[in-house]
Amino acid sequence: MDLNYSAKELAFQAELRQWLAENLPAELAHKVKHEQNLTKADMQGWHDTLNSRGWLANHWPEEYGGTGWTPIERHIFEEECCLAYAPRIVPFGLSMLGPVLIKYGNAAQKAHWLPRILDGSDWWCQGYSEPGAGSDLASLKCRAVRDGDHYMVNGQKTWTTLGQYANMIFMLVRTSNEGKPQEGISFLLIDMNTPGVELRPIHLLEGTHEVNEVFFTDVKVPVENLVGEENKGWTYAKYLLTYERTNIAGIGFSMVGLAELKEIAAKTRRAGRALDQDPLFAARMARAEIDLENAKITNLRVVSAAAGGGAPGAESSMLKIKGTEIRQELDSLKRQAVGRYAVPFVPEAFEPGFNGPYVGPEHAAPLARHYFNNRKISIFGGSNEIQKNIISKMILGL
Amino acid sequence: MDFKHTEERQMLADTLTRYVMQDYPLAARLKAAASQTGYDAAKYAELAELGVISALFGEDFGGFGGGGFDLAVVFEAIGRGLILEPLLQSAVLAGGVLAEAGSPEQQTRLEQVISGETTASLAHFEANDGGETEWIESRAVQSTTGWQLNGAKAVVRNAATADFLVVSARSKGKIGDADGISLFLVPRETTGLGLRDYQTIDGGRAAEVTFEDVKLPLDALIGVDGKATGVLREVLGRGLLCLSAEALGIMDVIKDMTIEYLQTRNQFGMPIGKFQALQHRMAEMLLEVEQARSAVIRAAFHLDRRGLARERALSAAKVTIGRVGTLVAEEAIQLHGGIGMTWEHALGHYAKRLVMIGHQLGDEDFHLSRFIRLGREEAEEATGAEA
Numbered sequence: 139m140d141l142n143y144s145a146k147e148l149a150f151q152a153e154l155r156q157w158l159a160e161n162l163p164a165e166l167a168h169k170v171k172h173e174q175n176l177t178k179a180d181m182q183g184w185h186d187t188l189n190s191r192g193w194l195a196n197h198w199p200e201e202y203g204g205t206g207w208t209p210i211e212r213h214i215f216e217e218e219c220c221l222a223y224a225p226r227i228v229p230f231g232l233s234m235l236g237p238v239l240i241k242y243g244n245a246a247q248k249a250h251w252l253p254r255i256l257d258g259s260d261w262w263c264q265g266y267s268e269p270g271a272g273s274d275l276a277s278l279k280c281r282a283v284r285d286g287d288h289y290m291v292n293g294q295k296t297w298t299t300l301g302q303y304a305n306m307i308f309m310l311v312r313t314s315n316e317g318k319p320q321e322g323i324s325f326l327l328i329d330m331n332t333p334g335v336e337l338r339p340i341h342l343l344e345g346t347h348e349v350n351e352v353f354f355t356d357v358k359v360p361v362e363n364l365v366g367e368e369n370k371g372w373t374y375a376k377y378l379l380t381y382e383r384t385n386i387a388g389i390g391f392s393m394v395g396l397a398e399l400k401e402i403a404a405k406t407r408r409a410g411r412a413l414d415q416d417p418l419f420a421a422r423m424a425r426a427e428i429d430l431e432n433a434k435i436t437n438l439r440v441v442s443a444a445a446g447g448g449a450p451g452a453e454s455s456m457l458k459i460k461g462t463e464i465r466q467e468l469d470s471l472k473r474q475a476v477g478r479y480a481v482p483f484v485p486e487a488f489e490p491g492f493n494g495p496y497v498g499p500e501h502a503a504p505l506a507r508h509y510f511n512n513r514k515i516s517i518f519g520g521s522n523e524i525q526k527n528i529i530s531k532m533i534l535g536l
Numbered sequence: 537m538d539f540k541h542t543e544e545r546q547m548l549a550d551t552l553t554r555y556v557m558q559d560y561p562l563a564a565r566l567k568a569a570a571s572q573t574g575y576d577a578a579k580y581a582e583l584a585e586l587g588v589i590s591a592l593f594g595e596d597f598g599g600f601g602g603g604g605f606d607l608a609v610v611f612e613a614i615g616r617g618l619i620l621e622p623l624l625q626s627a628v629l630a631g632g633v634l635a636e637a638g639s640p641e642q643q644t645r646l647e648q649v650i651s652g653e654t655t656a657s658l659a660h661f662e663a664n665d666g667g668e669t670e671w672i673e674s675r676a677v678q679s680t681t682g683w684q685l686n687g688a689k690a691v692v693r694n695a696a697t698a699d700f701l702v703v704s705a706r707s708k709g710k711i712g713d714a715d716g717i718s719l720f721l722v723p724r725e726t727t728g729l730g731l732r733d734y735q736t737i738d739g740g741r742a743a744e745v746t747f748e749d750v751k752l753p754l755d756a757l758i759g760v761d762g763k764a765t766g767v768l769r770e771v772l773g774r775g776l777l778c779l780s781a782e783a784l785g786i787m788d789v790i791k792d793m794t795i796e797y798l799q800t801r802n803q804f805g806m807p808i809g810k811f812q813a814l815q816h817r818m819a820e821m822l823l824e825v826e827q828a829r830s831a832v833i834r835a836a837f838h839l840d841r842r843g844l845a846r847e848r849a850l851s852a853a854k855v856t857i858g859r860v861g862t863l864v865a866e867e868a869i870q871l872h873g874g875i876g877m878t879w880e881h882a883l884g885h886y887a888k889r890l891v892m893i894g895h896q897l898g899d900e901d902f903h904l905s906r907f908i909r910l911g912r913e914e915a916e917e918a919t920g921a922e923a
Contacts, residue, residue, distance in 0.1 A: 139605050140538045141837045147537065210537050420908045428831075428852045428907065435830035442539050456823050526819040527812070534795050534818055536809035 141435070143214070151214050158222040161187055165490075167223040173504035174490050175346075176225055178303045182258055184225045189256055195232060202240055202252050209441045220390025228300065231255040231262035235308045238325070238378050242366040251327070265295040265309035265328070265352060266375070273524050275310070276319040276372065280354060282311035282326055284361070284368075289313075289326065291334075291357040297518070301337055301350040305330050314369050325371035327363040334358075344510040345485070379520060380454050387454075387461035388515070389437050392430050395468035399423060402475045402501055413475055426467050433460050452532035455525035462515045462522060473509040476502035483507070539833070541605065548591055548601075549609040555586060556617020562882050565739070569620055573697045574741030580621040584652025589627045593650055597635050597643070604839030607774060608781040608832055615785025618889055620740045622655050622694040628778050630656035630702040632771035633719055637759030642721060645700070657698040659689040659722075659745050660768065667898035669768050670714050674747065676705035683707075683720065683757065685728075685750040695743035696733035698724055703747070708762045717765055719758040726750055738892040739885065769847070772897055776850040777835045779893050783857040784832050786890045787825045787864045793883055794818065794868045797875075814871060821867050824860045831856035844914045851903040851910065858900030861890045 143151065166180060188194040196212055198204035207215065219227075227233075236255055239248055254260045271278040280293025291311060301307070307328050314322030328335065334357040340349045366374055403414035403423060413419055440453045473480045479498030486492050487503045496503055516522045530536040541549065560579055568576035583589065591606050593599025601607075607628070614623060626649055634646040634656075648654040665671035674687020685705050695701060701722045709716030722729060730746035759767055798809030798818060808814055835853035838846040865887035869876040876883045894900060 139541060139833065139837065141834070143537055417905075421904055424904055424908045424911070425855075427911075428855055429827065431834060431849075431852060432827040432830040432856060435833055436826050438537060439539050439830065439833075442537065456826060459819075460823055460827065523816065526816045529819040529822060530809075530812075530815035533822060534798075534809075534815070536795070536798055536807075536815050536818065 141438075143210075147210060147214060150211055151218065154215060154218045155222075157191070158218060158224065161191070162222055162224050166225060169490055170223040170225050172500075173488065173508055174492070175488050177490075178261075181225055181228050181303075182261075185227065185258055188227065189258070194227070195236065195256060197233065198236060198240060198252075202236075202248070203256055210438070213438065213441045217390045217393065220394055223394075228261070230264050230300070230304075230308075231260060231306075234264060234378050235262050235327075238308075238365065238374050241377060242325075242374050246362070247327075247365065260306045261300075261304045263298050263301040263304035263307050263330075263352075265298065265307045267297045268294055269296055273521055275375070276323065278310055278312060278323065280309065280311050282313050282324060282359065284313070287361055289359045289361060289364070291326070291328065291354045291359055293354050295352045295354075296340070296349075298337070298350040298352050299348055301330075301352055302339065302347070307335075307352065308365075310371055310375055313371075320372040322369055323371040323375070324368050325365040325374045326359060327365065328354075328357065328359050332357050332359070342511065342514075344507045345483075346507075346511060348511075387433070387437050387457035388465050389430075389434055389461060392433070392461070392464050392468055395465060395472065396427055396430055398501070399426075399468055399472050399475065402472060406475055406477070406499075408477075419471075419475070422471060426464060426471060429460075429467075430464050433457075433464055436460065452528055455520075455528045455532075458519065459516075459522045459525050465515060466512060469505075469509040469512050473505045476505055480506040480509075541609065545601075545605060545609055548587070548606075549613060551586065552588060552610060552613040553616060555582075556613050556619055560617055560619070562618070562885065565618055565620060566885070569739035570735075574694065574735070574739075575620040575622065575697075580655075581652055583619075583621055583623070584650075589623065589631075589650050589652055592623070592627050593631070593635060598647060598650055604777060604836035607777050607839070608836040611778040611781035612785035612788075612832075614778075615782035615787075615889075616789050618739070618786070618789075618886060622657065622697075624775060624778050624782075625657045625692075625694045626655040626698065629658035629660075629771055629775050630698075630700075632774055633658065633702045633758060633767060634721075636770055637719065637764075637767045639755070639758075641755065642758060645721070654699040655694065655697060656700050656702060657692055657695045658771075659692045659695060659701045660704045660772075661690055661692075661897075662688065663690040667902035668712070669772060670712055670717065670765060672704055672706045672717050673711055674703070674705040676707040676718055676720065678707065678754075678761070682754050683752040685720065685722070685747040685752065687747050689745040691736075691742045692745050693736070693740065693742045695724075695745055696731050696741060700724060701729075701745065702758065703745075704764060704768065705747075714765050716762045717768070718761050719764045719767065720752055720756045721758055722747075722750065722752060722756065726752070736892070738889040770842075773839065773846065773850050775897050776854050777832070777839050779896055780828075780832050780835055780850075780853040780857045783861045783890055783893045784825075784828055786886050786893075787828060787857075787861065790864055790868045790883065790886050790890070791821060791825050793886075794821070794871050797872055817867055817871065821864055824863055828856050828860040844910050844917065848907055848910045848914065851898075851907040854898060854903040855900050855907060858894045858903070861894055862900075865890045 169176060193205060195203045196205040196207050196215060200206045232255055239251055268278050268280060280295060282289040282291045307330055309326045309328055310323050311326050312322055313324040316322060334355040336353040338351045339347050340351060341347055404412055406413040437457055440457060479502040482497035484497060588610055590599040591601035591610050594602035631646055631649040634642050638646060649656055662673055677684045687705055703720045703722045704717055706716050707718040728748045728750035732744040733741055736742050798814060799807055801808050831853040835849045838849035868883060869887055872883055875881050
């Protein structure tokens with residue numbers, strides 16, 4: 139047992155830090171830190187920077203452009219990126235579709251799509267949820283009917299994150315109504331510019347446009363865009379979801395969140411004393427800190443166990459629940475720390491280049507919006523209740 | 537970074553776990569708990585023979601372990617087996633003080649403690665201390681011929697069976713001062729030493745210990761006069777890790793027991809584990825036990841490194857196992873229903889020990905406050921270093 143990083147891991151961490159200091163543009167980190175709205179170009183730019191360094195697809199096998207990093211090194215990379223306020227790498231092509239194609243795609247699909255993910259030719263989005271298929275994903279209805287050398291797709295997808303920037307969507311579609319619902323699902327790749335695809339924005343409660351609805355009316359999709367076998371898509375979908383959930387633990391986000399919380403609580407005055415001297419507030423902060431310290435170890439235990447490079451199974455459900463609970467608690471504490479200055483909502487403050495004046499302290503401006511936005515993290519990627527179902531079945535055998 | 541135990545340590549863990557699960561069944565444990573001594577001396581000798589006590593000490597003291605992870609694996613097994621024998625009181629705490637500060641003469645006593653021939657107990661905490669190590673009201677006064685002790689110690693486990701006690705008393709300063717506390721080696725048969733011995737709810741025995749003009753020779757002093765706080769901090773830290781690991785072992789047993797019950801108990805024509813209301817509570821329990829395991833790993837890792845980070849990790853572990861331990865005990869009893877309330881079922885005995893661990897060496901609230909206080913000291917240190 140040794141919780142210290144090895145000399146090799148420490149050297150790796152130092153290399154990352156230096157590289158981030160030199161290559162992460164200060165304006166970009168500023169935007170991320172102040173939660174200003176990122177443009178497509180911002181996200182694409184960071185993607186390209188990482189790609190030219192060869193670190194973008196660090197979790198892929200080396201033959202497809204991976205780095206050969208150990209799980210611990212990948213963990214260090216994610217953590218350092220968070221601490222440096224790098225933008226989140228858009229995961230849909232890279233972390234979701236990529237691993238599925240590598241495992242289940244045919245040679246032609248790998249040769250065509252994987253390089254395009256890396257160089258940013260394609261921006262992928264995820265077509266999983268439907269209005270009637272949320273937690274009960276297998277009940278999805280969006281239909282693909284084989285007709286010669288193409289499928290005809292009709293139906294609707296929803297909660298399509300950043301679909302407004304995407305030119306491609308990977309989809310779960312129904313290709314059969316025989317047997318169990320899971321047995322009639324296929325995994326299909328669709329060009330968003332095909333006639334019959336229509337995207338409409340969904341505005342979230344805190345006023346942001348992150349997600350969309352996508353409608354499909356007689357959309358013709360070439361059969362070579364089917365991944366794996368027809369009606370076996372559920373297997374691929376589950377494989378993808380374990381990847382999605384691993385990233386959801388968000389330990390790096392929580393580490394940043396805790397540091398910010400401590401900073402805010404130290405400089406917030408309440409009736410003559412700093413908020414972090416308030417016994418009740420200090421106790422809540424301390425409980426969150428202890429929970430996070432434990433979760434870091436829990437996360438590393440799972441990461442170390444996944445030494446083969448694959449995604450962990452039901453353990454990722456545990457990490458998702460605990461990780462999101464901690465993040466939401468920290469969001470909640472930050473919002474409460476600024477007291478009544480959580481209330482003002484000044485949209486200009488979220489635009490790049492905003493120079494004030496802020497209403498109240500500058501750090502207070504994004505906190506309530508962030509808190510409300512992050513209610514999503516216990517819902518998406520399989521709600522925390524679905525994760526508990528998975529734990530009950532897979533780990534507890536209930 | 538590496539989460540695997542060394543081969544030797546894993547062997548120790550396996551041997552000990554096998555012993556406590558196979559050779560010391562619950563019925564024998566309950567019988568020993570109800571006995572006059574509160575534990576089974578023969579079993580303690582067997583544990584010593586297995587090398588369990590030696591594993592708690594470093595080579596300097598004739599042991600073969602003594603590191604954080606040695607303590608953790610031993611006490612996890614102690615928890616799994618719900619072991620009553622005075623490993624914590626005698627070896628880790630009283631023995632720990634002798635190892636840390638004892639004179640060569642006193643350390644011969646330590647050899648006997650490690651071999652299991654004699655047992656000792658640490659009589660440190662008092663009725664009004666609120667968990668604070670420094671809040672010692674008992675007094676020690678030095679004369680040319682020796683020491684005189686007056687005061688009282690609260691809920692001292694395994695005191696009545698101990699061959700000697702390690703006693704803290706204030707020889708200087710006022711109550712609450714960090715400085716001025718001293719430690720003494722007091723044979724149990726000493727005149728003026730009073731013991732009110734009783735059963736504890738989690739099995740075993742403890743006593744209220746009083747000192748009325750107890751006269752001790754000069755060489756009863758352990759370590760330096762008035763400088764016991766550092767020794768106590770070191771040793772009680774080891775005790776915190778042991779208790780946290782013991783709690784983890786208990787939680788694992790309770791968790792497995794409860795899963796099995798949910799799989800086999802039928803109501804409404806199906807196993808009750810098919811009901812989502814219960815599944816989610818069980819999943820929650822599992823998550824929190826894994827968090828507790830992580831807390832114990834952190835504490836074990838930090839134990840051998842002195843400083844604020846060590847103390848914070850130990851308090852964090854005690855907070856975690858305090859919170860999670862209570863949750864696991866309460867949830868497990870609820871999920872078992874009526875059968876979990878019976879003396880006959882093992883669950884209750886594990887649950888009682890688990891909850892009572894929360895009351896030893898400072899409770900959850902105490903350690904949460906301590907964690908906060910130490911955090912401020914850490915922040916000040918960091919600012920000081922910058923300036």
